Amino acid sequence: MFKRIYNKLLNEFGPQGWWPINGKCNKNNFEIPKNRQQEFEIILGTVLTQNTSWKNVEKALQNLRKAGLNSPSKILKMQDKKLSELIRPAGYFNQKAKYLKNISEFIGKNKNLQKLPVKKLRAKLLSIKGIGPETADSIILYAFKKPCFVVDLYTKRIFSRLGICDKKISYHELQNKFHKKIPKQIKIYNEYHALLVELAKKHCTKIPACANCPVTRLCKKSL
Ligand code: SF4
Known part of the structure; x- marks a missing residue:
């Protein structure tokens, strides 16, 4: 069935x-993400899409792109207030700014996540504040290309x-x-x-x- x-x-x-990169869907291309920057864009999208439509997420991602916030270290350096403003279109922006910082800190500190088995990776992601099962699994499947x-x-x-x-x-x-x-x-x-x-x-x-x-x-x- x-x-x-x-x-x-x-x-x-x-x-x-799915998942769109730089605003574009990549039909039949399962090589995406091809690099750390694309991988990180997907991760940002998985958090931003919580409780909102993709149209709003895309606006927030565009603001982050324009501001050059394409890596964990750049997100972490950005002032909380400024980051919240940039992602305002995605809603719950103060909360999501904190979540983006949490996941950025995690990604920045753990370089070899790709090598972890799904179960272990999932447990680590779920221990981060702001990352629930759907977000964790989206990261595992779409950013790290593992079956979950x-x-x-x-x-x-x-x-x-x-x-x-x-x-x-x-x-x-x-x-x-x-x-x-x-x-x-x-x-x-x-x-x-x-x-x-x-x-x-x-x-x-x-x-x-x-x-x-x-x-x-x-x-x-x-x-
Ligand atoms: S729209 Fe939903 S409820 Fe209707 S036939 Fe399709 S799956 Fe079933």
């Missing part, structure tokens, strides 16, 4: 090229409506289902999460628009 849903979504929406499925509210909404899980399922229970049911491949994990976001935006909205949804036939809640 998990693979069938994936195939239907990929067929309908095509490759998503990213679950979000859209994933829960879609899979509960499909009848695959209860809507109160925990993050880790749902993540485990993905880990068991789909091949541990970066490409699939990467696309699948992005495709579910697309489905949630186009069809599986708060009040679902099921008429042209690509998975209608597989869905128990189809209206």
Whole structure:
């Protein structure tokens, strides 16, 4: 079922090229990020995207780019107030400025994170204030290119409506289902999460628009 849903979504929406770098999606390019700077831009995006849309994140990232804040040391040197102002478009800007500093400090101090096994890397990320499971897993998958499925509210909404899980399922229970049911491949994990976001935006909205949804036939809640 998990693979069938994936195939239907990929067929309908095509490759998503997530995560965007420098404002652009990179379809079918799983080499991204190619360097530390791109990796860091993704990490900044994972924190900024908490509780807001990507459109707002992109504005905040553009401000950071213009200010030349493209490394952990530059973020750490920036005054808290100035950093908050730059990321204002992403909302919760005072809180997120602190979180950006926390993750920058961590990345700056730990140069060989790529070499850590997923479990250890995840535990370290989760110990940082401001980094929850979804942010940690986005960093692991999209910045460090390691297989760790990213679950979000859209994933829960879609899979509960499909009848695959209860809507109160925990993050880790749902993540485990993905880990068991789909091949541990970066490409699939990467696309699948992005495709579910697309489905949630186009069809599986708060009040679902099921008429042209690509998975209608597989869905128990189809209206
Ligand atoms: S058929 Fe409707 S409820 Fe089911 S996944 Fe599609 S949009 Fe959501």
